[in-house]
Structures are given as structure tokens and as C-alpha cells.
Amino acid sequence: MREDxxxxxxxxxxxSEERRNLEKIxxxxxxRMNSINYRFRLLNExxxxxxxxxxxxxxxxxxxxxxxxxxxxSIKEKKLAKRKIxxxxxxxxxxxxxxxxxxxxxxxxxDHMIQIHPTDPNWEKNIIKExxxxxxxxxxxxxxxxxxxxLMSIKLEEEYLKFEAANxxxxxxxxxxxxxxxxxxxxxxxxxxxxxxKEKEEVKTKLNGIANNLNELRIxxxxxxxxxxxxYEKVKNEKVERGKQMLKAIAExxxxxxxxxxxxxxxxxxxxxxxRGDEEGEx
Numbered sequence: 001m002r003e004d005x006x007x008x009x010x011x012x013x014x015x016s017e018e019r020r021n022l023e024k025i026x027x028x029x030x031x032r033m034n035s036i037n038y039r040f041r042l043l044n045e046x047x048x049x050x051x052x053x054x055x056x057x058x059x060x061x062x063x064x065x066x067x068x069x070x071x072x073x074s075i076k077e078k079k080l081a082k083r084k085i086x087x088x089x090x091x092x093x094x095x096x097x098x099x100x101x102x103x104x105x106x107x108x109x110x111d112h113m114i115q116i117h118p119t120d121p122n123w124e125k126n127i128i129k130e131x132x133x134x135x136x137x138x139x140x141x142x143x144x145x146x147x148x149x150x151l152m153s154i155k156l157e158e159e160y161l162k163f164e165a166a167n168x169x170x171x172x173x174x175x176x177x178x179x180x181x182x183x184x185x186x187x188x189x190x191x192x193x194x195x196x197x198k199e200k201e202e203v204k205t206k207l208n209g210i211a212n213n214l215n216e217l218r219i220x221x222x223x224x225x226x227x228x229x230x231x232y233e234k235v236k237n238e239k240v241e242r243g244k245q246m247l248k249a250i251a252e253x254x255x256x257x258x259x260x261x262x263x264x265x266x267x268x269x270x271x272x273x274x275x276r277g278d279e280e281g282e283x
Contacts, residue, residue, distance in 0.1 A: 050189070093140070103137045250267060
């Protein structure tokens with residue numbers, strides 16, 4: 001009997017040790033699962049933030065492209081305006097009878113001649129007629145000058161627009177690079193996410209397997225403990241039964257002693273008293 005209990009105890013110790021080792025592995029896997037879930041949440045948050053950045057940059061690029069298109073249209077309008085002014089200048093120049101340099105120098109010369117030469121009616125009349133014509137030509141060239149000033153302002157505006165367009169193109173190219181980098185970053189993080197999902201499934205499968213094994217070990221452990229308790233109860237009951245048999249034998253011997261008139265020992269008295277008490281209780 002004792003050999004059986006020893007064998008059961010050894011098996012119980014082995015099962016308990018296996019259960020403790022599996023519990024250690026189980027909690028290590030639980031920690032690993034918590035770490036995976038934490039990294040999983042972080043990656044999802046990072047991907048969400050990258051998508052927000054992507055949408056923001058796309059909106060910025062759309063706005064920049066609209067501005068660039070508006071500037072391009074403005075540059076076209078400036079070019080058309082320049083062409084129109086050039087045409088107007090050519091048309092105005094055709095009304096002049098003499099080149100600008102001649103008109104300018106001749107007017108200066110005639111003015112000087114009027115101041116230093118005595119007045120001659122015939123000569124003065126011809127001079128005034130020529131000056132009148134030259135003045136009309138100068139008026140035409142002044143009008144051309146105003147057109148050229150306006151043309152210069154349009155050219156300056158056009159150059160500024162070209163400068164702004166170049167800056168916008170550089171800005172748009174930078175945004176395109178950022179968008180491409182974000183796309184690549186999202187792809188990398190999705191790949192990491194996929195690996196985490198795969199790792200999570202593997203850990204989950206291991207946890208389920210270990211959980212099932214632990215349940216089986218705990219059930220077996222409980223069975224072995226109950227078996228040991230049962231064996232101990234049997235041993236205890238056997239000891240009680242043997243004690244009763246011994247008391248019964250002592251009590252029977254005490255009865256025989258009393259019949260012979262012998263004196264009883266203290267143990268015999270107690271055994272006889274207990275044995276008689278049990279018999280009266282049974283009756």
C-alpha cells in the first residue's frame with residue numbers, strides 16, 4: 001500500500017513540475033502577446049498618422065498646382081499683352097515721319113537756331129512749320145515711350161510670375177518626394193504589421209495548445225491528489241479497524257478474566273468499557 005502511495009506521489013510531483021514549467025512558458029507567451037498587441041497598436045497609429053500626412057500633402061500639392069496653373073495663365077496673358085503693345089508701338093511708329101533720334105536732335109538744333117539768329121519772317125515761317133511737324137513726331141514718340149514703360153512693367157510682372165512659378169515647381173517636386181516617401185513608409189509598416197499578425201497567430205496557437213495541456217495537467221494533478229487522499233483514508237480506516245479488532249480482543253480477554261475472578265488492567269478496563277459501549281450503541 002505504501003509503495004502505491006509513493007508511486008502516486010512521484011507522479012504527482014512530476015505532473016506538478018510539468019505544470020509549473022508550462023505555466024512559466026504560458027505567462028512568457030502572454031507577455032510576448034501583450035508586446036505584440038502594443039506594437040500592433042503603435043504601428044496602426046503610425047500608419048493612420050502617415051495617411052493623414054499623405055492626405056494633407058496631397059491637398060497642399062493640389063493647391064500648389066492650382067496656383068501654378070493660375071500663374072501659367074497669368075504669364076500667357078502677360079505675353080499676349082506684350083504682343084499687343086508691340087503691335088500698338090509698331091502701328092504708332094508708322095505715323096511718325098522721321099526717326100526718333102533725328103526728331104530729337106533736329107528740335108534741339110532748331111530751338112538753338114531761333115535763339116541765336118535774327119528773325120527772318122520767311123525763315124521763321126519755315127522753321128515753325130518744320131518744328132510743328134517735328135513736335136507731332138515727338139508726341140508720337142512720347143506715346144511710344146509711355147507704351148514702353150507699360151511694357152516694362154508687364155515684363156517685370158512676368159519675370160516675377162516666372163520666379164514664383166519656379167518656386168512652386170520646386171515646392172511641388174518636394175511634395176512629390178514626400179508623398180513617395182510616405183507611400184514607401186506605409187508599405188514598410190504594413191509589411192511589419194503583416195509579420196506581427198503572423199507572429200500573433202503563431203503565439204495564439206501556442207497559447208491555446210499550452211492552455212489545453214495545462215487543463216489536462218491540472219485535471220490529472222487533481223485526480224492524483226484525490227487518489228492520495230483516498231489512499232490515506234483507506235490507511236486511516238484500516239488503522240481504525242485494526243485498533244477496534246485489538247480492543248475487541250482485549251475486551252474479550254477481559255471478559256474471560258472477570259469470569260475467572262481475575263483482576264483487570266487499566267487498558268483491559270478501558271477496552272471492555274469501550275467494547276461494551278459499542279455493543280450497547282449497536283443494540
